[in-house]
Amino acid sequence: MKTYRKNSALAIAALAAFLITTGCHHKQAPAPEAPAPPAATAPAPTASITVTPDTINSGQSAALNWTSTNATDVSIDGIGAVETSGTKTVSPAETTTYHLVARGDGGSTDATATLTVSAPPPPPPPAAPEALTESEFEQNVKPIFFDFDAYTIRSDAQSVIAQDASFLQSHPNAKILIAGYCDERGSEEYNLALGQNRANSAKTALTQAGVDASRIRTISYGKEKQFCTEHNESCWQQNRRAQFSLDQ
Amino acid sequence: MEASPSFARKQAVRLLITFLFVATTLASAQDWVRTGTNLGAQKIRLAAADFKMVGNDAALSNAQLTFNQVLFSDLTNAGIFDMVSKSMAPTVMPGSPQEIDLAQWNAPPANAAMVAFGSISVQNGRVIVFGWLFDAKNAQSAQVLGLQYNEALTPDTARHIAHEFADAIIARLGGGINGIAESKIFYISDRSGNKEVWEMDYDGANQQQITHISSICLSPRISPDGQRLAFDELNSRGGNIRIYSMGLRRLVSFPIHDGTDYSPAWSPDGNSLAFSSSRSGDPEIWISSVAGFGLRRITAYRGPDVSPVFNPKTGDQIAWISGRTGLPQVYIMSSDGTNVQRMTDGGYATSVSWSPNGQFLAFAWSRNYGPGAPGGQDIYVMDIASHRWEQLTHDIGRTDFPSWSPDGRHIVFQRTVHGHSEIWTMLADGTGQQALTTVGNGRMPNWSWK
Structure with missing residues (x-):
């Protein structure tokens, strides 16, 4: 019951807030007062305003461009009095409608341009310099x-190991997977354990060279995955390795 | 109906005298293995007559054919009989004790000491088999076994009844040790495109896929009660122990730890698993309950420690493979990690399996293994008490992953020739080698506990 009552109270408060806001809107509508009747002799002013681009991410900027004729006094809401024609770089945090009013002897006119600001910026700033691709990593x-x-x-x-470690230290956000591999000889089960020891040795070597151990995961493929499938020593040597890759 | 054990013993003494010449020809360096694995110094000369078909229809004719083939092959595979080949047997099918002429079987060229015979019929969708085992040299009191089977007809019924009758004969004439005709072998096959766990009968029949994981399955180990299958799944997250319920036909939970676990092994009471894990860094042997609780590490040397197996007789010892001194060697220890004893004296030794009677270890061994030398890797059996060993396979390619049958008389193993692997069996003295798989690659066989 208490919760219910609380909820109704909230609902009433919300309704009241809604009514107040809409009320305000109503008052605003007639606000831009009708300009003075144009003088019979003077030509009526003209004005236009554009924004390029018309959509930005927050943090980015756009160029306002405006021109007018027969105007003596031009202002843009939120910016204030401006030249009769000009440009200005704007960088609003949220979607903004630029309302330009031009007044002259022949009366006044207005123009608007809307700049849409997209939601929070995607995370390029922090990640951009770190985004390491797999091929970069492998190279x-x-x-x-x-x-x-x-x-x-x-x-x-x-x-x-020294070169690997220095590259990895310059990319401190990259996670590392070390996989141990064995040649085709010997027993499958024993080679899984041996491959694990190889991955562990590589991890120890990297951490001793300054790479943070918490960035490193190790696994063993034993002899289950082979880089080279011929049955000779040069091939076996290719397969007895610790392979580093980007841990996603 | 059945002959008394004392009768069977008397019979055995008589046979021993009669076939002394057989014993002398069979005597070899492998005597201690033969004795320890109950293969015996000499074999009983046994004939299996084709069973008589009572009635006449297609289903029966198929059933009779299967029954006769499977019975003969089970008795041959048992390893304790000198089977009378079908070509030397009288061309008669005695369907009952009234129809058999024992003198005919006892006379040359059959020279049978024992005769198995009987009848098979199909009635109202059921297969009915009468099976007898008679002593061919004792016409007065010939009957050793007389058994009746009555089971619903399925494609597998004739095979199943033949296994049951064979096992009854083997138990009676083989010192009371149960036969293995109804045991199973679990193994890894890649014939579906991925390495999955498969199951087959002990003789290679009824091969079927168990897991559908689509990664790499390794090291299948069936639980002592045959209800659960532990194995290792290797994928991009590493190796993890998985447990599959044979009854529920799906995976059941077992804790996964960072992809560092390999080679599970069941304790003989089915309550614990030993396995290799590198969760603490170095690969070591760990033990936990089947639910994953009570985790404890029992080895602590740097280097690979892998492939544990419990002493199936006592459960209080573990054999395993360790590379703590360089090349992998076979070790045993108490299951709390004490009393570590190295068993092999060099070379490259892996994949140890403990015999059901607790007396022997079987393992793969390259005695002269070194860089550049492709492994001349064979199966060996070692007597634990004396460290005496015997080589069982010779020059048949790389052999690995021996696993003892529940009767301790057989060993299943992986044989690799030119990079192609198949599952083979043999008697525990190295004789009677035969292939069980022919499709894809068969690896890492594990024989059920019963």
């Missing part, structure tokens, strides 16, 4: 390779 973060049945980082992998 810059190279895999490392391992010896037979081993998961220790070889000396030739140290420089690769």
Whole structure:
């Protein structure tokens, strides 16, 4: 019961607010008072106003352009008195109608232009510099390779790790997936564990080179996915690796 | 109706004397394996007569054909009989004890010590089988078994009854150890396009797809009661243990942890799972309840620790594979992680399976494994108490993932030739090797517990 009563009270308040707002609107409508009757001799002023573009995202700007003839006194609501013709850059936070009034000896006239402002800006500002594509990632973060049945980082992998780490540090928002792979020899189950050890070794090496461990996820594919399917040592070497990729 | 056990024992003694020459020819270095796996030093000479068809219709004729084939193959596969080949058997089909002439079976060339025979008929949509096992050398008191089966006719009924009758004969003549004719083998096949879990009868019949996951399924392990199937699913999120209910025909819940879990194993009471997990960093052996509670780590050495298996006899020991000293080796420990003992002395040893009687380990081993050497990987059996081992496969390609049958007399394994894998079985002494799958790649077989 209490909740119900509260709700009705809210509803009444809302209705009252609605009535008050609409009431105000009504008063506003007649506000632009009828201009003085034009003098018989002077030519009536003309005016036009445009905004380019007519739609922007908030934070962006648009150009107002206006011209008038036979006017001595031109003003735009919200901006104030302006030259009889001119341009102005505007950057409103919400949709705005620019109302121009031109007065001259021959009377007065008005013109309007509406600038639509779209909802909150998409998040380009924070993400823009970070948006790393997968191909960029792959070009810059190279895999490392391992010896037979081993998961220790070889000396030739140290420089690769250093380069990988420096690139990753310059893209601090990129998440990293390290997958461990094994060659086709040996047992499927054992190779899953060995691949996990390879991924773990690569993760340790990256974190020691300064990459935050919380950015890194590791998995093992064992010998379930092969980069190279021939049955020789050069192919096996290709498959004994820790592969880095962008973790989505 | 049935002969007493003491009778069977007397019979066994008589057979032992009669076939001493067989025993001497079979004697080999594998004697300790044969004895330990109850394959025996000599085999009983057994004939299986074709069962007599009583009545006449197409369904019956198909049923009779299947029954005779399956019974003969089950008894051959059992590994404890010297089967009288059909070509040496008398060309008669005795349908009842009145119709059999035992002397005919006992005489050369059959020389049968025992004869299985009987009749099969289809009545009112039911298959009715009378099966007898007679001692061919004891006409006075010949009957060892006399059994009747009466089951609704389906395409599988004849096969099913043949399995039941074969298992009854095997239990009676094989030291009371139940036969495996109705056991199942679970395995990974890619014939659907993805690596899914499949199931088949022990002899390769009735192959059917169990999972439809469409990622990579690995390491299927059936629970001791046959009701749940644990396996590993590998996808872009890593490896996770999944549990499939055979009754509900769907996955049931098991906690997933960051894609770091592999190779599940059931405890013999069905209440716990051991598996490899790298949730704490390094791959280690962990144990939890089947619901995922009571999680505890039981190994702590750096390096791969994977492929655990409980001692199925006691449940209080675990064998597993560890790379803590370099190449993977077989280890055993108590299931609380104490009493660690290394079993293999080198090479590359993986995929350990513990025999049902607790006495043996089977595993894949490359004794001379090294860089550049493609694995000459074979199945071995090791006696745990003595560390004595025996090589079971020789020069048949890469063999892996041995799994013991519930009677401990057979081992199913993965055989890979030129990158193509199939499921094979053999007796636990390495003889009687035969392929069970022929389509796609068959991998990682796991034999049911019963």
